[in-house]
Amino acid sequence: MTVSVLGLGAMGTALAAAFVRAGQPTTGWNRSPEKTEAAAGLGVVRAETVADAVGDAELVVVCLLDHAAVREVLEPVAAQLTGRVLLNVTNGTAEQVREVAAWAAEHGASYVDGGIMAIPPSIGQAESVVLYSGSREAYDRWAGPLGAWGTGTFLGEDPGLAALHDLALLGAMYGMFAGAFHATAMVGTEGVAAGRFTTELLVPWLHSMVDVLPMLADAEVTAEQRLVEQVALANIIGTAAAQGVPGRLTAPLKSLVAGI
Ligand SMILES: NC(=O)c1ccc[n+]([C@@H]2O[C@H](COP(=O)([O-])OP(=O)(O)OC[C@H]3O[C@@H](n4cnc5c(N)ncnc54)[C@H](OP(=O)(O)O)[C@@H]3O)[C@@H](O)[C@H]2O)c1
Structure with missing residues (x-):
């Protein structure tokens, strides 16, 4: 063939x-x-x-x-x-x-x-x-x-199914990349080297959080968890702003997480 x-x-x-x-x-x-x-x-x-x-x-x-x-x-x-x-x-x-x-x-x-x-x-x-x-x-x-x-x-x-799944997975990847770049920018405001931060802290952290995803997929989010997330997100947004990192990524996350 x-x-x-x-x-x-x-x-x-x-x-x-x-x-x-x-x-x-x-x-x-x-x-x-x-x-x-x-x-x-x-x-x-x-x-x-x-x-x-x-x-x-x-x-x-x-x-x-x-x-x-x-x-x-x-x-x-x-x-x-x-x-x-x-x-x-x-x-x-x-x-x-x-x-x-x-x-x-x-x-x-x-x-x-x-x-x-x-x-x-x-x-x-x-x-x-x-x-x-x-x-x-x-x-x-x-x-x-x-x-x-x-x-x-x-x-x-349905021929569109592969593209639908492909784009959904790519969206998850770009979300992760954007969050990672935001994290690097935050610590970078205090002179922390991006490479070392990424290999020593960011990558192990993201690996451990990926393992939580299957639990989150079907879980009911409690009101207490939602409150804790809202406090953390407000602190992320506040700290990023104080350090001079634009909030274009994190500000929508707060309302997005609240709405889930
Ligand atoms: N690279 C990756 O990591 C990756 C991963 C998954 C999926 N993909 C997908 O694979 C596809 C190709 O990506 P790639 O990484 O191979 O990109 P690439 O290296 O930039 O190659 C693009 C190809 O498209 C051709 N092309 C663009 N416009 C054209 C036109 N009007 N007429 C004829 N040929 C045209 C280019 O020809 P010339 O050489 O003449 O410019 C080249 O062969 C994309 O849809 C991409 O999303 C890529």
């Missing part, structure tokens, strides 16, 4: 190279030719055009910046996609995904969407999770070769 990867940026190259390492012949195309050259050095067969890349590939993987790029790249080769499996791992909203899935169906292609919960250097490790949704039949057919990327989880036949 032949595969193609359209888009050989950091992630597309990692995905194509993982296929090659697993013994899967893989053709790749990228808008800027130098990235195609670099991928060729990893064993990916070079395609000069999108049409050449799609060629007779049974699985066409699309890994581009956004959905505007996906439409721009795929529309000229729409007629070639009939009978193929289109696997789109480009970040997009659930609505954008449903639109491109409907477009693929109009052109006779089976559509699977992918949400990659990993970074390029981790692709190929079992801990790298890839979320899938869309055509169950197409996913089952390709689940074996896709194991070259990591652990696949199929979420359902």
